[in-house]
Amino acid sequence: MTLAELLPTLGDSLRGKLEAGIWPRSVRHGHDGDLMFGGLPLSQLAARFGTPAYLLDEAEVRRRCQEYRRALHEVEIAYAGKSMTCRGVLRWIAEEGLSLDVCSAGELAVARSIGFPAERILLHGNAKTPEDLKAAIGYGVGRVVLDSLDEIEQLGALARYPQQVLVRVTPGVDGHTHKAIATGVEDQKFGFSLASGAAEEAVRRVLAQPSLKLVGLHCHIGSQVSRVTSFEEAARRMVGLMARLHAEHGLVLPQLDLGGGHAVPYLPGDPDFDLAGFAQRIRCAVNYECAAHRIPVPRLTIEPGRSVVAPAGVTLYRVVTVKRGPSRTFVAVDGGMSDNPRPSLYSARYAVRLVGRRAAKGMRAVTVVGRHCEAGDVLAQDVPLPEDVHAGDLLAVPCTGAYHHSLASNYNMVGRPPVVSVCDGVARLLVRRETEEDLLARDLG
Secondary structure (H helix, E strand, C coil): CCHHHHHHHHHHHHHCCCCCCCCCCCCEECCCCCEEECCEEHHHHHHHHCCCEEEEEHHHHHHHHHHHHHHCCCCEEEEEHHHCCCHHHHHHHHHCCCEEEECCHHHHHHHHHCCCCHHHEEECCCCCCHHHHHHHHHHCCCEEEECCHHHHHHHHHHCCCCEEEEEEEECCCCCCCCHHHECCCCCCCCCEECCCCHHHHHHHHHHCCCCEEEEEEECCCECCECCHHHHHHHHHHHHHHHHHHHHHHCCCCCEEECCCCECCCCCCCCCCCCHHHHHHHHHHHHHHHHHHHCCCCCEEEECCCHHHHHHHEEEEEEEEEEEECCCCEEEEECCCCCCCCHHHHHCCCCCCEEECCCCCCCEEEEEEECCCCCCCCEEEEEEEEECCCCCCCEEEEECCCCCCCCCCCCHHHCCCCCEEEEECCEEEEEECCCCHHHHHHCCCC
16 A cells, blocks of 8 residues: 555544444444444453454344345345354344355355255355265255366266256456456366356256256356456356257256355445446346347346455454564554465455554554464554554454454464354354364364
């Protein structure tokens, strides 16, 4: 971030303003520099649950589910469970009427433990193990998204009844996102290539399996995609493939899954996703292409995950030490890449805010780092914090509801943080903090 980009944020912090668009809507200013989250002070939540801690605003998650259902009322909304899976969150998703996609037998086990309706579950994954497939068959999941020729044969041999399936297609569409989270372009591990004809060959293989029932196609062009035009192009190409399959096989596929990956802002000024515009333009693109090819309009499915839970999350840290070097000031906290590997994985950027007290001095740009033995353990670069930031201070990082708990590890044998739900002034533990006893329980010596 350049000095020119940093100055407006510094000004907002000096005035005490909340950075626009990146905090849950329940967040308000409290007393003496504190913030209210779901009706409770962040400093009180830190005292009760310790740090680091993941906080989730239940009302924000539910509100975002409802926004998707209102904007796309005739479209199936399938929550992408990989973004954040725990029993509490999946209960909210089920109660709001969404479907669910899972990527492993483990994610399915969480869904199964709360009785998530099997018919509303899709199983994803580019390398599903036999255990994944058996778990899906055992629970009777509604659809399996096929991702390889080997998988088609394996599922065909395992399925006990006509299992509904979709074929995942790589449509060759660039979502204009980081290469580590781009999934719609050629030469990567997901799906069957549209350009090479692999997708059509996959369909032929599925049709040759009597235990499999092909009900549709699937694609996913990437994560943190803000351009609706990329989704429109993917939709057009997918309908074109459906038309060719209709001409060759007489297939009328009733379902088209366009995936998710809708962007959320992590920093002030980041582009948000135009959900209303997406809803209108995707319908128009699919309807127009279906009419042009003279095929029935399929039922659409989309799979938002990050855009449902990321903006509902805030992570709390305690400052452990401050080091002022010749060119940078390092503020080290009691968490790091074990609870948020995204900056290390693909240079994700975050805002950071001091909470729980008022700053006595001005602001300066600092680098917030973690406690782990890696030079790359950096949580946020060039973020404004008070010049008097010191050990014991409480820091809050917004937009952390997605891919934090899911990607957390035990690096340096550090226990994973708790997940705390907050709603209308009531906080409850969804996932408890991992203890040293938990870490030792798996080590048989």
